[in-house]
Amino acid sequence: MSLLEIIDGEVTYTRRGEPFVAIRDVNLAIAPGDRVGIVGGSGSGKTTIARLMLGLVQPSAGEVRFGGRPIAEDLSALRRAASLVFQDPNSSLNPRMRVGRIIEEPLRRRGTPAEIATALEEVGLEPGMARRFPHQLSGGQRQRVAIARALIADPQLLVADEPVSALDVLVRAQVLRLIRDEADTRRFALAMISHDLTVVRQVCNRVVVVHGGAIVEEGPVGRVFDDPQHEYTRRLLDATLTL
Amino acid sequence: MSRGKRVLIRLAWFVASLLLASLLIFAATNLLPGDIANVLLGTNASAEQVEALREQLGLNRPFPVRYVEWLSGVVVGDFGTSMVGGQPVSSIIFSRLEISAWLVGLATIGSLVIALPVGTYAAMRRRHVDGVAVSAASQVGLAVPSFWAGIWLVVLFAVTLRWLPAGGYVSYWDSFTDWVRHLILPVAALSIVQASVISRYVRSAVIDVLHTDYFRTARAIGWTRSGAIWRHGMRNISISLLTVIGLQITTLLVGAIIIEQVFAIPGLGSRLLLAVTQRDLAIVQGIVLVLVWAVLLINFLVDVAYQFVDPRLRQEAT
Numbered sequence: 001m002s003l004l005e006i007i008d009g010e011v012t013y014t015r016r017g018e019p020f021v022a023i024r025d026v027n028l029a030i031a032p033g034d035r036v037g038i039v040g041g042s043g044s045g046k047t048t049i050a051r052l053m054l055g056l057v058q059p060s061a062g063e064v065r066f067g068g069r070p071i072a073e074d075l076s077a078l079r080r081a082a083s084l085v086f087q088d089p090n091s092s093l094n095p096r097m098r099v100g101r102i103i104e105e106p107l108r109r110r111g112t113p114a115e116i117a118t119a120l121e122e123v124g125l126e127p128g129m130a131r132r133f134p135h136q137l138s139g140g141q142r143q144r145v146a147i148a149r150a151l152i153a154d155p156q157l158l159v160a161d162e163p164v165s166a167l168d169v170l171v172r173a174q175v176l177r178l179i180r181d182e183a184d185t186r187r188f189a190l191a192m193i194s195h196d197l198t199v200v201r202q203v204c205n206r207v208v209v210v211h212g213g214a215i216v217e218e219g220p221v222g223r224v225f226d227d228p229q230h231e232y233t234r235r236l237l238d239a240t241l242t243l
Numbered sequence: 244m245s246r247g248k249r250v251l252i253r254l255a256w257f258v259a260s261l262l263l264a265s266l267l268i269f270a271a272t273n274l275l276p277g278d279i280a281n282v283l284l285g286t287n288a289s290a291e292q293v294e295a296l297r298e299q300l301g302l303n304r305p306f307p308v309r310y311v312e313w314l315s316g317v318v319v320g321d322f323g324t325s326m327v328g329g330q331p332v333s334s335i336i337f338s339r340l341e342i343s344a345w346l347v348g349l350a351t352i353g354s355l356v357i358a359l360p361v362g363t364y365a366a367m368r369r370r371h372v373d374g375v376a377v378s379a380a381s382q383v384g385l386a387v388p389s390f391w392a393g394i395w396l397v398v399l400f401a402v403t404l405r406w407l408p409a410g411g412y413v414s415y416w417d418s419f420t421d422w423v424r425h426l427i428l429p430v431a432a433l434s435i436v437q438a439s440v441i442s443r444y445v446r447s448a449v450i451d452v453l454h455t456d457y458f459r460t461a462r463a464i465g466w467t468r469s470g471a472i473w474r475h476g477m478r479n480i481s482i483s484l485l486t487v488i489g490l491q492i493t494t495l496l497v498g499a500i501i502i503e504q505v506f507a508i509p510g511l512g513s514r515l516l517l518a519v520t521q522r523d524l525a526i527v528q529g530i531v532l533v534l535v536w537a538v539l540l541i542n543f544l545v546d547v548a549y550q551f552v553d554p555r556l557r558q559e560a561t
Binding site: 054055056076079080082083084086088091092093094095096097098102105106108133135149153159 | 456459465466555
């Protein structure tokens with residue numbers, strides 16, 4: 001059974017007073033342990049899909065189900081089981097909170113020193129960093145803190161929205177390895193949003209290509225990369241290879 | 244630069260500002276038109292009598308000598324003597340300073356108590372009719388002078404409903420209940436107007452938080468909207484509040500001077516206005532100096548508080 005399902009999902013925003021369809025007819029199922037990469041260019045609608053998954057936007061048509069139940073009926077069940085990592089750790093960590101307080105947030109109670117220390121060590125950080133503020137860490141360390149926060153409550157679903165695009169190349173590889181290893185160990189479902197196909201190839205086992213607000217291609221990473229069916233996927237791959 | 248050094252630099256600027264303010268106040272009051280000797284002796288006094296009194300009051304000595312003498316007295320709490328009544332200016336100031344301090348202090352607390360929930364509500368409901376209505380009401384509040392609010396409060400609660408006294412002041416040593424009853428309307432008049440200003444800043448700070456990724460993260464992992472605002476918003480709002488309190492303290496002091504007149508409260512403001520009409524330079528200088536130094540002190544404390552409230556300024560912890 002799918003952990004999360006989007007059925008005929010459509011999201012409409014209002015832009016300068018006019019309705020704007022961000023995504024339409026999106027059908028996507030994520031099973032426990034799945035590692036799905038959602039790729040597409042800027043404005044393709046991939047971030048809207050991520051927000052729809054987390055119940056951060058309401059569908060204008062269709063529905064989202066979590067554990068077989070519409071999330072509209074029990075949003076709190078999804079919120080207890082899902083977590084996310086944003087692109088820019090500078091803005092996703094409150095600059096006025098210490099790292100320890102940031103990490104304990106999903107627990108919705110004060111985390112014990114042991115819990116905080118374990119969470120930090122699992123992402124390769126010193127337990128002593130719990131007393132630091134985000135501005136006292138490097139970019140890679142901040143993103144590791146964001147990952148530690150996302151994992152502390154043992155989520156069933158992790159949504160990572162461009163988790164490495166704000167990081168330099170070396171740190172990017174370390175953080176991707178960390179996400180992949182954690183997904184392997186903990187067996188949570190991963191939905192990774194990215195415009196970078198190489199990132200998806202390193203971490204995911206399935207890829208969904210989004211273009212113009214619709215899913216244009218979907219399949220196992222190997223098949224989509226080796227034998228793309230849709231013209232837009234080919235263009236994305238060509239662009240990656242050219243780079 | 245360490246936090247200690249930054250505080251020391253601000254302290255040096257603060258002391259320099261105090262000295263500059265004292266010089267400007269002394270110069271301004273001594274350059275005011277009208278001679279205190281003429282005022283004290285009346286229009287029938289001869290030129291010799293006026294000159295003799297000027298000599299007696301020390302008005303003929305050079306400006307720098309008088310300034311240094313006055314300032315060295317002020318530093319030890321001696322503001323001189325009233326040129327009209329002959330009492331020590333410091334006793335006049337300190338007996339009334341407490342009343343004004345209560346008025347301004349309680350009005351600051353009152354305005355925060357109103358502005359925090361109102362500004363937060365206006366931000367969270369900014370796309371709804373009630374949120375827009377609250378925001379519009381605070382805009383209207385910005386345009387209302389505190390004395391006008393005071394007059395309407397008197398008309399409603401003192402004259403029409405007869406719930407509270409229309410003016411005057413009772414010391415809390417004499418009757419705590421009467422002290423509270425006499426302060427409610429003037430404090431409310433000042434608080435309502437201040438709250439309108441502060442709630443705009445609170446609204447803006449909360450909207451900033453609503454747009455941050457850390458707020459979205461908190462929402463996505465199960466925090467309620469109000470829970471996430473409480474957790475993340477209040478820390479950010481504290482910085483905005485410090486800024487606005489520092490900026491608004493001058494407005495509040497000026498408002499208090501007028502409100503003291505409206506409610507016949509014997510505070511520093513009402514005594515200052517009396518001293519101006521009597522051309523009592525010693526009292527004018529003393530009260531203006533205390534008010535300006537109070538503003539500088541509060542701004543200095545706000546500046547120092549930044550170093551502690553905003554962790555990004557705490558370089559020492561690195």
